[in-house]
Amino acid sequence: MPLLFSQVPQPLRYAEALLQRFATLARAVNADALLGGLVEAAAQLSGSELSQLYLLDDSHTRLTLNAEWQDGLLQPRVVASLPSDYDGEQLLQYCLCQNQVLSLEELDSSLHQIGFLPDTSRAWRSLLCLPLLDEHKRVNGLLLIASQTRRELQGFAASFGHLGSFVIAQLHLLQRLRSPRIDPPTISTITPCASGYGLIGDSAPMRSVYQLIGKVLHNPVSVLLAGETGTGKELVARAIHDCGARRSKAFVVQNCASLPENLLESELFGYRKGAFTGADRDHQGLFDAAHGGTLFLDEIGDMPLTLQAKLLRVLQEGEVRPLGNTETHKVDVRIIAATHHNLRSLVEEGRFREDLFYRLAQFPIELPALRERDQDILTLARHFADKASAFLQRDPCRWADSTLDHLAGYSFPGNVRELKGVVERAVLLCEGGELLPEHFTLRQDTSTDDNGMNLRQRMERVERSLLLDCLRKNRGNQTSAACELGLPRRTLLYRMQRLNISPADV
Template sequence: MFSGIPQPLSYAEALLAQFVSLPQAPDGGALLRDFVCAVAGLSGCELSQVYLLDATHTRLGLSAECLDGILQPRDAASLPADYNGEQLLQFALCQNRVVSLVGLNGSLHDTNFLPPRDTPWQSLLCVPLVNTQKAVEGLLLCASRESVDLHAFADSMLQLGSFVLGQLQRLQHLRRPLGEPAVEVSAPVSASGYGLIGSSVAMGETCRLISKVLHSPYTVLLCGETGTGKEVVARAIHDYGPRRSQAFIVQNCAAFPESLLESELFGYRKGAFTGADRDRPGLFDAANGGTLLLDEIGDMPLSLQAKLLRVLQESEIRALGSNDTHKVDVRIIAATHRDLAVLVSEGTFREDLYYRLAQFPIELPALRQREGDILDLARHFADKACTFLQRDLLSWSPTALNLLSSYAFPGNVRELKGLVERAVLLCEGGELQVEHFSLSSETLPEETGLNLRERLERVERHLLLDCLRKNAGNQSLAARELGLPRRTLLYRLGRLNINLSDFEH
């Protein structure tokens, strides 16, 4: 830890003294101020700063600064409300990597976040602040007007910073008024915090997971049934993260045959194949600096899976017809409604790619699991449809609301959106009624007389019927979509008295 540091024994003694003295701070603000002063003294730098993420992990703010050995907080009115636009800070934050630079004066790096001085800044060290759960909570930065290599201080500053984060959480806990419930440092945010609709417990958990991954470099795998809003969540991760000013590109891996999908993703050079009369960049190049959503990743051909794995591991691509590779900086989000673990066992999906994609999985809840969200979503879709059609907003009859809240919605949010938009088109008055919604009676549970088991059987019956209709009665395809062995599907059909001859043509 102390290799490369002048007088390592003296430095170790001074570092140990800070581990002893910093916990004596009376509150969080004093702790951060003492921390930046300690860092300045240990590193010999004229400037030290601490940046912390807010509770939603969407904003990065300057929390404490020590300049020339003295705490000199910059005028709050002159400070940016958010440092998400600073690429150097965001690189260290999102990649969870130490940044050490020498010769800032002649470099191309933008350092507007450093206070202006007559003598230019020459050296910089930026260290991620990581909590006990290994999540990045902010950044520690120190800078010098001398041209010195500060990288030797990185390991010890990382340890001291993690210690300070733990002390900060402890102080916040101790200073909470008696009887007030505990609040995590990274408290979960409501669904509306990321532009998502819904206040259910299930959506709250989804948003908590989003907040954990916004400022990390991890690949996100969005799982869940068809129609649960995987693209909407991917867009939220992009729009509320540090890449929001760059491109967000979506590619459905099931929409192209293998040869076309490869050229679409990686691009090609002139003469690579018949008809390639010019160079064409691929979607990885188009999304450089931004986010690429690979939808239906489970349908990607095996040969392309190997190329995708290399992109994830090396951050480099090679266009069709080219012998050269080049680096790309793309955040990849994958989405699928299929069970990738099952595909791995069947040999249709690479195991190494699966584990690389599943770095940070988020399972999106089905609409039937989002208690109370159906009506919020229905009103939202109705208002948007009215705005699009340039008509007055519609009210809802209680019976129409009861109808929607009692429906199982096998197609999830996508099905709800289609039903509401159709109802708005059919409605000629000012109120949405039951007759405006095309729900078959067999899918609606009776109001009374059904116990829990009977209600669950009706929901299961509807799901099986819907899947069989979609697959024209093909039992193997229906079993695959439902994630069931064919034998189990046949057993359930027999138990529910579903006649397969009804689906034969």
Template sequence: MLAQVPQPLVYAEALLTQYATLSRTGNDSTLLSDFVRGLAELSGCELTQLYLLDATHTCLRMNAECLNGILQSREAVSLTTDYKGEQLLQFSLCQNRTVYLSELGSSLYETAFLPNLATPWQSLLCVPLVNQQAAVEGVLLCASHRPVELQGFAESLGQLGGFVLGQLRLLQGFRRPNGPAYRAPVSTPNPSVFGLIGKSLAMRRTCSLISKVLHSPYTVLLCGETGTGKEVVARAIHDGGPRRSKAFIVQNCAAFPENLLESELFGYRKGAFTGADRDRAGLFDAANGGTLLLDEIGDMPLSLQAKLLRVLQEGEIRPLGSNDTHLIDVRIIAATHRDLSALVSEGKFREDLYYRLAQFPIELPALRQREGDLLDLARHFADKACTFLKREAVQWSDAALNQLSCYPFPGNVRELKCVVERAVLLCEGDELLAEHFSLRMAAMPECNSLKLRERLKQIERGLLLDCLRKSNGNQTLAARELGLPRRTLLYRLGRLNITSGDFNA
């Protein structure tokens, strides 16, 4: 570890002195200040900085800085650094890799996080800080005006930083009276941080839940109507967490028959069945270290549910045709548009697996519940379609926007995307018009001409249809969810002329 460091014995003695000094520190802010000062002494750099992720793990903040041996005090506003906009910090943090540049002046990277001084910066070292759970919590940075060989310091400084993270957690737990407990600043995550679009209250609540589970090992169950973007959210959880540099694999449980799905997930050994002429790794092995999204989990056969439960409980799998099991490290995210609790009561889904999957459920809002997001999504899809088709961006007419605003979009975001893409293809000019959109007009209320009684009937009809679709046409479950006797539900269905074809289509 110290072979590439000049004067290894002298450096080792100085490193041990830093460990001893930091272990005796009983104050959070003093610990961080002593750490960056120690980094400067060990590396010989004029600048050292410490960045830590906030509680939501979506914002990187500079917690301490030492310049020319003097601790720097900055305004709180200038401490925040959005690591999404800083390529070097983002790469080190997201890929969990050390970044070393010996000729910083000739590079094309943005270095706005470095102090702007008369003498240019030449050497730069960014080292990710990893806690005891192997999750990246921040980045330490060393920079010099001189061309210095800093790469040899990376491993030892990274281990020292991990030690500091452990000390920080101990101080938080002990709440020592000789200093205020350090609390990571908390910020409300914006949907754009996760690559999601929308500013509605429903989406902000969803993103708040995503931020809480982002860096935890818990299994996530994504629920919601079809077309609400469950795979997009699953990818956001993967890309924003510590497994982002590993594989993200999606498997639709309804796409294969039972036998094929089992071999697809668990793999098989040569000779396990007719046609198995070689060993084949399954998706659990392919996603090892990363994330596996099991879409439409409600359609998984009961026999496979038992095997999945063991994977979740023990973290091990046994391929088809093998007598041996082996451990895997995969984060499971499950998704479904069906009511799993109803399937449990019907005996179609294992109760023990349901509670295991629902460690952290996230209900994704339907598009009609995301007030104000529809037009932002429509413009986004139109821009992406224009880019894909290599044509100039299109404008929106007021009539087209009004038509979209009045339509309920039972297919949610997926339906909106298809409608907008088709409209862009039909548009021969530079403006999207109402006639470019193929909407089912019978399902669209006349927003301006309906009187109160008609509008209430439209709302009631929509609520009943949504509930019946969610319960897959089960009127008893729909009545229970609506808080109505089944006889009352049947009366309302007859009064509104709702037939089974309306909600089973």
């Protein structure tokens, strides 16, 4: 007898019944019959009172109950009355995120959260939950069987896994066959994001970013976002939160460079009444405000060293101590940090703790500059123009071909933030319904004609452009720019003076 049926009572009879179910499901002509047939088959083959099927949505982030068989009947599924998500159900999320079969011979309501099971007069005693895989071995949903008598259901896992994967494949086939007839033949909707994470861009560097986001969505590791100013680090952080397991909780943002050390500490950790002059009441810190959710620490490289030590303790121990309090308490917060600095260089200079760096950089994601994803420039420009037109209650603007060429040839040192600003300004200036090159004010450092310039003049122009780009990348911070260029700060200041670069140019 094959190992597949070795733990099933009356294996030959079971194998024959299983083959009949495969044949029946293969003849299903719509999704309802297919999914309903699966939960019916699972309940009847296992002799259980309940069978449920949960499926992930197209973005693979939201879990929904799609079919349920209970006490010999297929339960009606009224979409408006269904829970929209099962994010808080630990047993379901364990199977989903860990891709593991879960078999509990003795359910205990005091130990296990079983709010997803229907209320009945008799308690649920045994449970089997298994992930369903598609042809690419990705989890597409969960199949659950529950019994009101104590039973060993593990023996059904292998065969039900094959049956469920067959149903997933059939469901995808039905969707592909029926999509031409279901989709309206009218104007198609332009989706601004190919990733499903709310981000725009289909270039190779952005696709790499999407892949990294998908790896970290359901894993509670800390994420470090690196990249130049204006590349969209906060958008990526919000995408990780909104599409991950913590999306139902708070997303809290704090810029570490915007507050002095004392204020930043009280904001992050909170304080108790009387902790310092002016503390006339208790104040909840951002770690507590983000409990269960995500805390996004922008410009982490500018955090003072003393606060870095306290942040490290939160990451290691999961506990905080408000100012003026002698006791700590636990918090469950996911940290996503971002910086435009090279943190490794700051570590070597002694300006950033090495242990905190390795703790934050469990999963680093480097965001590409806009000049590295040039094929996305026009897509982003159209998106920003459409949003600006809608905000101003105007018809969408047309784009002249010369305007598109004008944008495509610019490097955008300010990245996506600069592109957004110049496009919104251009829409405001546009009066004839067509965006023209003169509506865009782009900084052109190379506008001087090369004719008549000797080698020294050309080299100075290249050097000036290089220094300006580096200073803008570091938001005018001359020390950081000098460090990146490998120059002493005094040398950088001398070259800025010689090349007539003032802070206003940055």
